[in-house]
Amino acid sequence: MECALKSGISKQFKADDFPELQTVRDSYTHNLPKLLVIAGLKQQLHNDGQTHSQLLSNWAIVTRWSEAARYQHHITQATAQALYEAVTENQTGVLSWLKNFM
Secondary structure, three states: OHHHHHHHHHOOOOOOOOOOHHHHHHHOOOOHHHHHHHOOOHHHHHHHHHHOHHHHHHHHHHOOOOHHHHHOOOOOHHHHHHHHHHHHOOOOOHHHHHHHHO
16 A cells, blocks of 8 residues: 555656655555555545545544554454455455556
8 A cells, every 4th residue: 555655756856856755755655545645546536435435434443554563473364354355346445546646
């Protein structure tokens, strides 16, 4: 998810321009809600979530992830499955939605 959001952010940068320094600095984060804002997609998520409420539910699941979770070995299979489905679901998965802006 982080890479997909950062891909969307990088599309904002023009080949012959220097990106705004603060945007670059702010992009050095694992915080998905912050990356969503930097990518300029927060309002779009809200708008699309009005039509597809499951998208917002999936976003809520995805944002519970943190980079520290990579090192946690006590995650349950149900939690892992919920995260996987929130990311990959065809119609309202967060990655499926993000692909529209990459």
